[in-house]
Amino acid sequence: MIIAVANFIVISYSQGTQKTDAAIIDTAGRQRMFSQQLAFYAERIVRGHTASKVTLKKVITLYQDSLTVLKNGGVAPEIFGNRTIPPTVSSILPVVQRVEMLWREYKTNAEIIIREPTSTNGVENELVSTALAYIEQNAPEMLLRNNELVVAYVQMNDAKQSQMNVILLVLLIVDVAVFGLGAWLILLITKKGEVEKAHTEEMANDLVKFKLAVNYSYDHIVITDAEGIILYANQAVQRITGFPLEEMMGKKVGNSELWGGQMPEVFYQELWKRIKHEKKAFIGQINNRRKNGETYHAQVTISPVLDNSGEVEFFVGIERDLTERLKYEEQLRMFNRAVESSTDGVLISLPDTTVIYINPTWERLTGYSRNEVVGKKADMLKSGEMSQEEHKRLWVSLNAKETYKSETFVNRRKDGTTYNTELAIYPVVVRDKTEFYVVLQEDITKRIEIDRAKTEFVSIASHQLRTPLSAVNWYAEMILAGDVGKVTGMQKKYLQEIYSGNQRMVALVNALLNVSHIDLGTLAIEPQPTNINFLIADVQKELQPLIKARRVKVHATFEEKMPKAPLDPKLIRIVFQNLISNAVKYTPPGGVISIVTELQKDGVLFSISDTGYGIPAQQQNKIFTKLFRADNIRGKDANGTGLGLYIVKSIVNLSGGKVWFTSTENKGTTFYVTIPFTGMTKKVGTKGLT
Amino acid sequence: MTHSYTILVLEDERPLATVIKDKLEKSGFEVVTARSVKQALEYVSEIPQIDLIWLDHYLLGEEDGLDFVVELKKSESPWKHVPIFVVSNTASEDKVHSYLHLGATKYYAKTEHRLDTIVDNLRVFLENKE
Numbered sequence: 001m002i003i004a005v006a007n008f009i010v011i012s013y014s015q016g017t018q019k020t021d022a023a024i025i026d027t028a029g030r031q032r033m034f035s036q037q038l039a040f041y042a043e044r045i046v047r048g049h050t051a052s053k054v055t056l057k058k059v060i061t062l063y064q065d066s067l068t069v070l071k072n073g074g075v076a077p078e079i080f081g082n083r084t085i086p087p088t089v090s091s092i093l094p095v096v097q098r099v100e101m102l103w104r105e106y107k108t109n110a111e112i113i114i115r116e117p118t119s120t121n122g123v124e125n126e127l128v129s130t131a132l133a134y135i136e137q138n139a140p141e142m143l144l145r146n147n148e149l150v151v152a153y154v155q156m157n158d159a160k161q162s163q164m165n166v167i168l169l170v171l172l173i174v175d176v177a178v179f180g181l182g183a184w185l186i187l188l189i190t191k192k193g194e195v196e197k198a199h200t201e202e203m204a205n206d207l208v209k210f211k212l213a214v215n216y217s218y219d220h221i222v223i224t225d226a227e228g229i230i231l232y233a234n235q236a237v238q239r240i241t242g243f244p245l246e247e248m249m250g251k252k253v254g255n256s257e258l259w260g261g262q263m264p265e266v267f268y269q270e271l272w273k274r275i276k277h278e279k280k281a282f283i284g285q286i287n288n289r290r291k292n293g294e295t296y297h298a299q300v301t302i303s304p305v306l307d308n309s310g311e312v313e314f315f316v317g318i319e320r321d322l323t324e325r326l327k328y329e330e331q332l333r334m335f336n337r338a339v340e341s342s343t344d345g346v347l348i349s350l351p352d353t354t355v356i357y358i359n360p361t362w363e364r365l366t367g368y369s370r371n372e373v374v375g376k377k378a379d380m381l382k383s384g385e386m387s388q389e390e391h392k393r394l395w396v397s398l399n400a401k402e403t404y405k406s407e408t409f410v411n412r413r414k415d416g417t418t419y420n421t422e423l424a425i426y427p428v429v430v431r432d433k434t435e436f437y438v439v440l441q442e443d444i445t446k447r448i449e450i451d452r453a454k455t456e457f458v459s460i461a462s463h464q465l466r467t468p469l470s471a472v473n474w475y476a477e478m479i480l481a482g483d484v485g486k487v488t489g490m491q492k493k494y495l496q497e498i499y500s501g502n503q504r505m506v507a508l509v510n511a512l513l514n515v516s517h518i519d520l521g522t523l524a525i526e527p528q529p530t531n532i533n534f535l536i537a538d539v540q541k542e543l544q545p546l547i548k549a550r551r552v553k554v555h556a557t558f559e560e561k562m563p564k565a566p567l568d569p570k571l572i573r574i575v576f577q578n579l580i581s582n583a584v585k586y587t588p589p590g591g592v593i594s595i596v597t598e599l600q601k602d603g604v605l606f607s608i609s610d611t612g613y614g615i616p617a618q619q620q621n622k623i624f625t626k627l628f629r630a631d632n633i634r635g636k637d638a639n640g641t642g643l644g645l646y647i648v649k650s651i652v653n654l655s656g657g658k659v660w661f662t663s664t665e666n667k668g669t670t671f672y673v674t675i676p677f678t679g680m681t682k683k684v685g686t687k688g689l690t
Numbered sequence: 691m692t693h694s695y696t697i698l699v700l701e702d703e704r705p706l707a708t709v710i711k712d713k714l715e716k717s718g719f720e721v722v723t724a725r726s727v728k729q730a731l732e733y734v735s736e737i738p739q740i741d742l743i744w745l746d747h748y749l750l751g752e753e754d755g756l757d758f759v760v761e762l763k764k765s766e767s768p769w770k771h772v773p774i775f776v777v778s779n780t781a782s783e784d785k786v787h788s789y790l791h792l793g794a795t796k797y798y799a800k801t802e803h804r805l806d807t808i809v810d811n812l813r814v815f816l817e818n819k820e
Contacts, residue, residue: 459780462779463779463780469801471703471706473800474805478712506802509801526783570783
């Protein structure tokens, strides 16, 4: 009589603990014995991601040895005792059901590969066919193709065909004869983690976990009845479709009232045919519509769940919204295009400076093609013209994971020539570790040329404009002085007008040239420790003739402990020169002007109040605009250029300070200027202001 | 004034050269005018006594006022002690620095000064020198 014993060897592998356990479980689902050696070999199978013929044989041998131990009064001899199980359908079915249960417990998406048994043993064939028939009838979805679960029959003699390419496996051994004529393995492999001990209570706990897992799954999971009426939808369905649960329950899935109906009718017909009539799973991609009208693209799997009579009882639909992924891919493509078409040269390197990418602009700038640079060290582009200090500065920045920037970096082209570039190296730091360097370089050869041209323009303009002004000045001066004969009263008066008109022209040209320097960015800044009290006193002294002529009084109250700040005295002087002369010019005779300097937390506050004409309220917002002059003073003083306050604001901005004012027409104006102690930054421009 | 001083005026703009010459002559100076560095260097070597040079920056020809100062102030130059007053409208900081560094005595921006002021300064300078 043939004696068949059906048992599981459950080999579980936990990815978390990287521990493999093996247990023998009997057909009643009770765990009977652990085997260290089995675990060892199982681990080799699992880690090797393959089941070699030898390893599988070893497992079988060990299993059989274990049985011997048990039979000979080992740890748990009662597992077999004298009990024998005839090789009947009734003996195989509990085993298959157990497999099914485990599969249901761990499946998400499943791919099941069935290998038909090739044994010639009739009993084996009958057993396997019985098992297969059961699975096809009760759990056909176990036979689906998918990626994450494999159920395979592997004949012992043909073990290399098994598909153990995932993490966890359950071995079912149907031992046809006690020390058998052969053995069949059913390998159930899932990715889902450790097989729990097969105690009933724990199974119940697992079921709760399973429900939670489904409910909070990232993927959309819907269960419908055989007609497609929604019975269950998890959280993700509401999140992805935007429909609240109460709106979808009881409705038919796939209709246009919900998220469906976006595909051609024939698509749904084919789908329905497959899942309902052929009772097979559908896997594909689908367009759906959210409640807010937005369409989205999803990966979808719909599996029929059959009842005992082989009829569809439920459908399980799983969808994954691909919109985010598509958006992400689109974004990636966009960034790729941006980098590829950037007019800046872009290079990406590993932390050891091995180049992994250069964009076309970089190729054009250096003359090297991508193939010539990628894989090589970035220092192949070194010009050798960089100073030791600069090289040190570069690596100090990069080692501190800070950006390195240089406005005047010299690189070498493939042909050996060098070029000027503005260069920045950005360390890409992930979890405090530099993963890449991104290097941007801009060829500034042209910019340098343009800067030079701009400077030259202002320089030539300045010379050309001033030469005729000098001629008018000096000739008028000589005539007025009587150097070329006596000048009559009226002639003298007229000549005086020419002379002073020309003086105004000189002042205007100077102011315009200053504005050009500011606007063209060709202004040089040479900061040196400067006490603004001295500057103000000096300007006040210089303006004494004007102050006297205007018959106004000027009081100055200086901060006694005025520190020196790094400022360009020539520039900052222009600020005071303009503000004080404005106050004097626009205050009627008898008026009073008060100048105050005081210390503040971060800098100096300068203020100048007058009792003058004031600035009309509706024109106050234009006062710092180029060439603007307020209506109320145009008739009173013809000498203004309309450029002074524009220049003042530009210079104050250069020092990081602020300028503002309060003014009431016919009462007076107070201008305020703050200058931070940090002062100005040196700029090797081309010109100071005149 | 015991004798009249000779001033070499380097100025490429005719109207300016004329007015400078007239003013200096009215003020009792002997005046020689040149419009290029080459011409000026010839005059310097031909004319026995030049007391002072009035120099503009931009001149005719390739060379400018700076080239002239460099040439004149060379260590082997017999005229290295002749004072130079630079009177120019290209009053950028770096140029003023360069002129004074190379040995020019004074720098004036044309539009900022009256002719008689410069001439007076020049006379005072020469008289004090004696």
